Amino acid sequence: MRGTSVxxxxxxxxxxxxxxxxQYYSDTxxxxxxxxxxxxxxxxxHEFTGTTAVLSLTQS
Structure with a gap:
C-alpha cells in the first residue's frame, strides 16, 4: 500500500x-x-594505376 501511494x-x-x-499561453x-x-x-x-584519389578544390 505504501509503495502505491509513493x-x-x-x-x-x-x-x-x-x-x-x-506554457500554453506563451508568446509565439x-x-x-x-x-x-x-x-x-x-x-x-582521378584514377591512377589501381588507386582512386579524390581531390577537393575550392574556388574563390
Missing part, C-alpha cells in the same frame, strides 16, 4: 511539472528559416 505522488508531481512547463514568434549556405567545393575523381 508511486501515485510521484506521478502527480511529474504531471504537474508537465503542465507548468508546457513567426518562423524564420535560416539562410541557405552555398559552398564552392568541387570534387574531382
Amino acid at each position: 508511486l501515485s505522488w510521484i506521478l502527480i508531481i511529474c504531471l504537474s511539472q508537465v503542465a507548468v512547463r508546457s 514568434r513567426p518562423y524564420q528559416p535560416r539562410p541557405v549556405v552555398v559552398t564552392n567545393l568541387h570534387f574531382y575523381m
Whole structure:
C-alpha cells in the first residue's frame, strides 16, 4: 500500500511539472528559416594505376 501511494505522488508531481512547463499561453514568434549556405567545393575523381584519389578544390 505504501509503495502505491509513493508511486501515485510521484506521478502527480511529474504531471504537474508537465503542465507548468508546457506554457500554453506563451508568446509565439513567426518562423524564420535560416539562410541557405552555398559552398564552392568541387570534387574531382582521378584514377591512377589501381588507386582512386579524390581531390577537393575550392574556388574563390
